[in-house]
Amino acid sequence: MLRLFAYAGALQILVLALALATRAAALIALALLLGLAIVAAFAFLQLSRPRKRGTIRLTALGGPVSLGHDEHGTPHVTAENWHDLFLAQGYLAARERLWQMEVARRTAAGRLAEIRGEALLERDRLMRTLGLQRLAERALADCPADVRACLEAYADGVNAFIAEGHLPPEFALARIVPDPWRAVDSLAVAKLLAFELTLPLADELVRLQVARVAGPAAAAALFAGPDRGASQDAGVGAGIGAADASGLPELADLCELAAHAPQTIAGGLAWAVSGERTASGFPIAGCALETAPRAPSPLHPLVLSGPEGARLEGVALAGLPGLLAGRSRHFAWGFAPAGSGAAVLALEPADPQGVAGGTPPTAVQTSGSSMVPTAAQVSTASPVHGSVAQSAPAVCAGAAEPSTAETSAGTPEPQRLEMFIRVRGQGLPVPHTIEFGAAGPVLAAGPSGRLVLQSPVLQPAAEAAALLGINRARSYAEFRAALAGWTAPGLAAVYAGIDGTIARIETGPELREVVNPPDGVVVAGQPAGVADRARGWLEARSDWDAERLAPLSVDTVSVQAATLLQPMLQALQEGLRQGVYAESLSQLEKQALLLLSDWDRDEPVGSGAACLWERWYFALLEDVFRPRMGLTLFNQFAATRTGLEAAERLLLRTLSGEENPWLSLEGELGLPRLALQAFRRTVAYLAARQGRRPESWSWGREHQVRFRHSLGQAVPALRHLADLGPFPLSGGPSSINRSGPAPADPGVVRTATTYRRIDDLSGLGASAAILAPGAAGHPLDPSFADRIVPWLRGELTRAQAGSGSAEFRMLPPPA
Numbered sequence: 001m002l003r004l005f006a007y008a009g010a011l012q013i014l015v016l017a018l019a020l021a022t023r024a025a026a027l028i029a030l031a032l033l034l035g036l037a038i039v040a041a042f043a044f045l046q047l048s049r050p051r052k053r054g055t056i057r058l059t060a061l062g063g064p065v066s067l068g069h070d071e072h073g074t075p076h077v078t079a080e081n082w083h084d085l086f087l088a089q090g091y092l093a094a095r096e097r098l099w100q101m102e103v104a105r106r107t108a109a110g111r112l113a114e115i116r117g118e119a120l121l122e123r124d125r126l127m128r129t130l131g132l133q134r135l136a137e138r139a140l141a142d143c144p145a146d147v148r149a150c151l152e153a154y155a156d157g158v159n160a161f162i163a164e165g166h167l168p169p170e171f172a173l174a175r176i177v178p179d180p181w182r183a184v185d186s187l188a189v190a191k192l193l194a195f196e197l198t199l200p201l202a203d204e205l206v207r208l209q210v211a212r213v214a215g216p217a218a219a220a221a222l223f224a225g226p227d228r229g230a231s232q233d234a235g236v237g238a239g240i241g242a243a244d245a246s247g248l249p250e251l252a253d254l255c256e257l258a259a260h261a262p263q264t265i266a267g268g269l270a271w272a273v274s275g276e277r278t279a280s281g282f283p284i285a286g287c288a289l290e291t292a293p294r295a296p297s298p299l300h301p302l303v304l305s306g307p308e309g310a311r312l313e314g315v316a317l318a319g320l321p322g323l324l325a326g327r328s329r330h331f332a333w334g335f336a337p338a339g340s341g342a343a344v345l346a347l348e349p350a351d352p353q354g355v356a357g358g359t360p361p362t363a364v365q366t367s368g369s370s371m372v373p374t375a376a377q378v379s380t381a382s383p384v385h386g387s388v389a390q391s392a393p394a395v396c397a398g399a400a401e402p403s404t405a406e407t408s409a410g411t412p413e414p415q416r417l418e419m420f421i422r423v424r425g426q427g428l429p430v431p432h433t434i435e436f437g438a439a440g441p442v443l444a445a446g447p448s449g450r451l452v453l454q455s456p457v458l459q460p461a462a463e464a465a466a467l468l469g470i471n472r473a474r475s476y477a478e479f480r481a482a483l484a485g486w487t488a489p490g491l492a493a494v495y496a497g498i499d500g501t502i503a504r505i506e507t508g509p510e511l512r513e514v515v516n517p518p519d520g521v522v523v524a525g526q527p528a529g530v531a532d533r534a535r536g537w538l539e540a541r542s543d544w545d546a547e548r549l550a551p552l553s554v555d556t557v558s559v560q561a562a563t564l565l566q567p568m569l570q571a572l573q574e575g576l577r578q579g580v581y582a583e584s585l586s587q588l589e590k591q592a593l594l595l596l597s598d599w600d601r602d603e604p605v606g607s608g609a610a611c612l613w614e615r616w617y618f619a620l621l622e623d624v625f626r627p628r629m630g631l632t633l634f635n636q637f638a639a640t641r642t643g644l645e646a647a648e649r650l651l652l653r654t655l656s657g658e659e660n661p662w663l664s665l666e667g668e669l670g671l672p673r674l675a676l677q678a679f680r681r682t683v684a685y686l687a688a689r690q691g692r693r694p695e696s697w698s699w700g701r702e703h704q705v706r707f708r709h710s711l712g713q714a715v716p717a718l719r720h721l722a723d724l725g726p727f728p729l730s731g732g733p734s735s736i737n738r739s740g741p742a743p744a745d746p747g748v749v750r751t752a753t754t755y756r757r758i759d760d761l762s763g764l765g766a767s768a769a770i771l772a773p774g775a776a777g778h779p780l781d782p783s784f785a786d787r788i789v790p791w792l793r794g795e796l797t798r799a800q801a802g803s804g805s806a807e808f809r810m811l812p813p814p815a
Helices: 002-022 025-047 082-109 113-130 132-141 145-164 169-174 183-197 201-214 216-223 232-236 242-247 252-258 463-472 476-483 528-538 546-554 559-577 587-597 608-629 631-638 641-655 671-690 716-722 788-793
Strands: 054-057 065-069 075-079 267-273 284-291 299-305 311-317 325-327 331-337 344-348 362-365 415-421 430-436 442-446 449-454 491-497 502-506 512-515 521-525 704-709 724-728 739-742 745-760 767-771 808-811
Touching: 002 025, 025 169, 065 082, 075 082, 082 113, 082 132, 082 145, 082 169, 082 183, 082 299, 082 808, 113 132, 113 252, 113 415, 113 430, 113 442, 132 183, 145 183, 145 463, 183 463, 201 216, 201 252, 201 344, 201 608, 201 631, 201 641, 216 641, 252 631, 267 491, 267 502, 267 528, 267 546, 284 325, 284 331, 284 491, 284 546, 299 767, 311 745, 311 767, 325 745, 331 476, 331 521, 430 442, 463 476, 476 491, 476 502, 491 521, 502 521, 521 528, 528 546, 528 559, 546 745, 546 767, 559 587, 559 608, 559 641, 559 671, 587 608, 587 671, 608 631, 608 641, 608 671, 631 641, 641 671, 704 745, 724 788, 767 788
Parallel strands: 054 808, 075 299, 362 415
Antiparallel strands: 065 075, 065 808, 267 284, 267 331, 267 521, 284 745, 299 311, 311 325, 325 331, 331 491, 344 449, 415 430, 442 449, 491 502, 502 512, 704 724, 739 745, 745 767
16 A cells, blocks of 8 residues: 555656656646645545544444454454444454455355456356355354354444445445345355365366376376375266266366465464473463465454453454454364365266256246346446446345255256356346256266266355354363364364363364373374474473464474475486486586585575575476476466375375386486476576575565555556565475465465464463454554564564553443
């Protein structure tokens, strides 16, 4: 945001200087207009700032509520009962993150095209097909009364803020007015969280596309691992045989759609050590959450003080009542991906005469009698913003799940669901049909049949109820009982209680738990190698305290380099010996090789060796996989966690002498020669970019984080002007301080570990955390981006025991 005003100010000064030098009336007028535009833009932002002081009265309140802030902008909310506490949290969430909440619920419902136009139509189609909003509607119908009351209290608070009219500037720039928040919107956000925490759909789609492009044998060799057999069928998919690979539909566009940046949590790490391993005798727990770097973050720090001495401090996800991770007076907890619950893509045969060949399935129409409504039926005139698509009809947001008819043979008859998607800039909505197979929704169709998604996340579950139950739990038994409602696999929770209990629980139809293990350590997170490094860290001592453990979450050692660097250096030397003619390294290449040979595998921003390693490794992957995959598929493959892990395993197996369809140890296309070529190309690249002195190379010049401002979502033209950064970033895709690479460029960060936390259960106030870029949601707020520099340095902010001054009060109506 400051960059935007700086550029505008510089332009205004330049035009003004030219105007004074030339005395041209037109330039003078232009300078004045630019100055007025800058003043008007600043005034617009200033007027959109929400008030943080004063008193308001809300009819839904049962008692007084106070809101304050500490010196870092973290809100502190105090209420007399849970209803009022969640209502106040809803008001606060809307004040700081209303645009993020709007984008999250539109993402889950497949309604982004209403504000961004045709560019996001296909993404909306995918989300409608997945049906997260339909699942949220079903969950609301089954919601217990007490949970529903909490969700509705949260919604009342959100709507109280919306009614005040001080909306974030993104809404005015996008020319939309938010619909009232509903309890079902929070359930949809919870379902989106569950979906994004599991192994991403993009990973499975990319694996299938590799089988389609490179063949089943190549896919089996590439993706073979501890959890996958070496058979060709395992390389293609659990529900697809190798013989069907040639008949798979084209999946390139679907892979691209599924690889979009997450709106909630992309990954993370959670851990705990028992009191037997701490100096105080009480457990210590910590967590790190990985998100897309955005300004503001979809997370927001919060301290909630409620009835009977309840006190919760941690981080909430915009759109959900309660805290996602943090601590109470009784325990601390954190979440991380479990690495299970992956989607299964099955190929179902089609009828010889329907949509993928057979009799057209029964259509389930959930709107009115008109299959294609007229423009008058779908366009709503707004006196403020003109003709803008407002709320979608029930068919778009909450269409019912189609029934399944049984045939005489006892097999489910395929069904379909028809709906319409509003697209900004188009007069008529776009029809969309969802096909359902026996296992789930149909993603694509090809000669071999229909590709059907079967995912445990796409089943009714009680994610929001589980989170609320955790916030109100007082013991491990209550914590475990609450988490049992999260029936979808893919989530791992870590618990540490003041009674000394530590545990790791993995969700699913049946909870899998490890309670008080003999070694006194529990860890959850992905990739597995990163979790193993964290475990090694924690097992190294038995006198931990919070200060000694704080560096764990910012550990930047590359697990990948620790495994591959030495074998790769040996392969490079072998590549020199295998040349047709005698070859040697240039002086610059020798200096670079020496830099790598002395490297400790750590990746701080100033490391030249880290810069050389990451670029060399990516260049090698290009040489190995891009010729057979093609550019588009390779970029998608290299951006997935499954792809990176598969590539690492393949290189290790090749170096051990195992034969495979991708690589050998001999010839010009063997691994040693490819490693040499990639090394030479990387050294030349870095020399051109950073100079011919390898000791001066810096990882931070190649690996940077840019916090995408939400104004760029509302107005794409402002994307680069309003963003924060770029900033040099330590760590990489295989370190505890993890960042996920973007497709085609390992130096561009797509996700980053933006939240870190550590809790010492020896007493309240013995916690520290940090969230980048900051706590506040408005760009003119002092705490909007004040945490970026401490976050980059790896610092944590000590929690404050007080509740901050009561700057803002919420009261019920006078009696």
